[in-house]
Amino acid sequence: FVRGDAIAGLIITAINIVGGIAIGYLRHGMGLGQAADVFIKLSVGDGLVTQIPALIVSLAAGMLVSKGGTRGSANQAVFGQLGAHPRALYVAASLLVILGLMPGLPLFPFFALAGAMAGLGYVIPLRHNRALAAAEAQKNQEKANKVEEEKNSVKASLATAEIELLIGKQLSTRLLVAHQELVFRMSKMRKKFAQQYGFVVPEVRVTDDFAIPPKSYQIKVHGTVVAEYQMRVGEIMVLLGTRGVPDIPGEEIREPAFGMRAYSVLETFAEDLKRENYTFADNMSVLLTHLSEVIRNNLPQLLSYKDMKALLERLDPEYRKLADEICTSHISYPGLQAVLKLLLAERVSIRNLHLIIEAIAEIAPHVRRTEQIVEHVRIRMAQQICGDLSEGGMLKVLRLGNRWDLAFHQSLKRDAKGEVREFDIDPRQLEEFGQDATKAIRKHLEAGERFVLVTAPDARPYVRMIIERLFTTLPVLSHVEIAKGVEIKVLGTIS
Template identity: 30%
Template sequence: MKARDLTILIGIIGIVLMMVVPIPVGLLDVLLVINISAALMILLISMNTQDALQFSIFPALLLITTLFRLALNVSTTRNILQKAEAGEVVETFGKWVAGGQIAIGFVVFLILVVVQFIVITKGSERVAEVGARFTLDAMPGKQMSIDADLNAGLINEQQARDRRQKIEREADFYGSMDGASKFVKGDAIASIIILIINLLGGFVIGMTVHGLSFGESIERFSVLTIGDGLVSQIPALLISTAAGLIVTRASSEGNLAFDVTSQVLRYPKLLYIVAGTIALLGIGTPIGPIATLPFAGVLVFAGYRMQKTLTAQQQEEDLLVEEQQIEEVRSPESVISLLQVDPIEFEFGYGLIPLADTQQGGDLLDRIIMIRRQCALELGLVVPVIRIRDNIQLKPNEYVIKIKGNIVARGELLLNHYLAMSPGFDNDSIIGIETVEPAFGLPAIWIDEATKERAELTGYTVVDPPSVVATHLTEIVKRHAHELIGRQETKALVENVKETYPTLVEELIPSILTVGDIQKVLSKLLREKISIRDMVTIFETLADHGTYTKDPDILTEYVRQSLSRQITQQFSQTGDTLRVITVGPSVEKKIAESVQSSEQGSYLALDPIATQTIHQKLNEQVNKQIQSGYQPVVLASPTIRMYLRQIVERTMQDIPVLSYSELEPSVEVQSIGVVNL
């Protein structure tokens, strides 16, 4: 056993022996000074710790110091009652605090007892209890967070082990503090009882044993009792305060002094307000300016110095950040950041900066938020963050939309004009700059403010430039939604479903299908503008049919059939009537005979002449339906729908192709055209 360990053991045994073995008065003075020094040392350590676990021995130390303090109380009580003295320390505290007046001494002592018992001890006990409860409640969530970081590769096995050990130590620490705080409460109660024993017992023993008169006995034993109570209560108050500091401080980068100066004093302008209030208090009340103006001046000076210091620190931080950015550009690793490709980008010329500048009234950022909300409601897709930046290489009024770094659309705006689209007939009185509406490719004109009202009265559809951009961006996102959903986005959607339907997700992934398989199905649905918001129905269908086939095309057809009510409502014009272009038997037969099977799945091997003929016939029927004012919808049998879609999407991507099994029985289907070879 080391000498250090032996010293601790002997010290604890000595504390226990102090309760039964008389202690000389001289040694008792030394032990009382040691008690006060130890309490002060513990308080200072608790103020300088950055984390509670840095002083994890505190609960055990709290128990030892409480036992030591009680042993000293017993020893001083024995000397007071037996010898009518308790050493210089006790007597000095009693006379110094009392100031020659016993009543004042008792009042001061009782105040200390009230502060110790009701305020400090009670508060520390409650905080320790709440801290232990919340730490234990938070343990499962912290463990799951560590496991998630480990699975994601953010930390290694050793770091995960260290974090788990820290969580366990925190739980043990706060649990120990909850129990140790009960000893402090008991110590405060014991001090009050010992005070009464010393006072009443001393009066009686002083007159009967030591032969003192009533007045002498009251004076002598009151001083000793007050001194003994103060000698024990002051260290108890310091340690209780240390316990409160330990359990109430959160983890930080500095000690208590650093936290106070960096957090409380980080707002120097508030000192000016406080100084003004103090000055008005002195001028407008009987307190007088002599007592308040000097302090107000000190506050103003402190606020000025703090503000100057913070300004200098901010300049140093900005300079440091600038230097770091320069170093990053110079370093070879800086090229890696250029490899990052944003999912969606919106770039514009310098003439369109007011669209995005909120100080100039631009609301493009708010409109983009609404676009993301609209796409989430209509398509069930969480659109990635849209990167907005100006590009000096573009024309002043030009903008481009990029998907994964590639330009997919562009347009031009005139900010001081409005885009007017004809109702079907032109009005010679409406004059403007001819253009094309960027979202749908319709002919339009740019008109000025003076012509706007007249154009609206004539029947023109008039749109402001921000709305033109928002509409164009919305259509591009919908058209390319299937490119925006990858495995990572699919994983996020799966986790969202798992929160409410964990059994469904656990059955489907990964035993039946992988995240990649599900991503392919969702992408095919979005490619035809079918909403994937009803993820539960989609997952239920995939779980039912995924055991028989892994072909994403076939699984997509099964999902579409499960979403028949949604598809019917989406494409029916009046809700109960659907006007369609049906596929004739000759086309059905030709496509069915051209389907070939291979190890990778089925594919369409249709000769070019037949493909061209189908395109021509279908295009004629589509144009007729558009001229009649209806949305073109093609209806085919379930067996050839996906193959017909492959033919149609090459030239008519926006034309929906449905099958009979995707329609609800309640809808009335009206055929207004037939495609035959």
């Protein structure tokens, strides 16, 4: 259409010229030369007037065609194509120079336009090449970033989360409704751990895992499953303690964190349980309580070397200097980390790290075994330990009977200096002690009492080693770890 319109305009101009000469010569009595001069000028003027709109339409159509196959704005497309083919601008500049040299045509305007065209022919390709170079550099950078991201993704797949919570499909859907509450309570739990034990436990990575049973969850520490549980979605867990089962349809189960007696009922019976003063927990509370207890049981594994160094950096300069001195002369930094881990293994807080450093500085020059250092540190921290374990200023204790005190004392093999080198107890005695201890301890645990087991200082680590296999969370103290001024209530004796 554009091309046809231009051709039609040329034909009309030719008709005007021929027709005008004929009319001037035949009707107006003009000479042939005069008629040609007059009507050619008139035809050219008319042609210019009629062709200017056609020129604009043609230019607009050309720009649209140029824009059609490219991205970006129209001016970017036009200048990009001109930059890719600068020869067209140089040809146009040459034609303008030739027109300017023709007789009767103004020289300056044509030369000015020719200079502008030549300048554009030089400048536009430069800008175009710079843009191409920048685009190529960006493309290469994106490619390099993609390669780096792939490398990082591979590294990330190899790295394991320190604490990870895997949730089954149905349980995940249930907890998703209260996702913000879950995140808030986890954050609050980590803050409580930091205040209670003296270091910040790692963040918990929560992952939906459709490979595990839909109503279950798993807790991983350093990539290893350490706990799992099949949740009763849509039900609440009634904690029975010493009470009987409520008169409500349900099923008797075990609570996952402590193995306590529990009873599972539908959520619709919550109001009935409140009226009967039963303690119960929803799915999220059960999960978070279990997670909290798993973290407590794995505190030593969660205290990394980096965490220990960060704790030392927060000490006052004097204590940092003392730590550096003992770690370079008597005990290494990994040795210090081992001491802290053994304390955390028995849930002894390391929040008073400066006291621990002082105690290590006192004993480290005289002993080499980490266990001996830990026992001295515990004695120095007796006030803190008793304060954390007592209730209302009273410490409830369960004692070892004389028979078992003597049995453990005789099982300790000592060297010439009197230091314990070996613990050798008869397996039959060990089995009998396990039965007696289980009977006495379970009686008080089922009564809901919080207490500690007290034994002789030399035997304490070995009694703890045995009790830990039977009752993981039961604290074992020696007589010298009971601080002055602490009120004691003896619950009974293992005998």
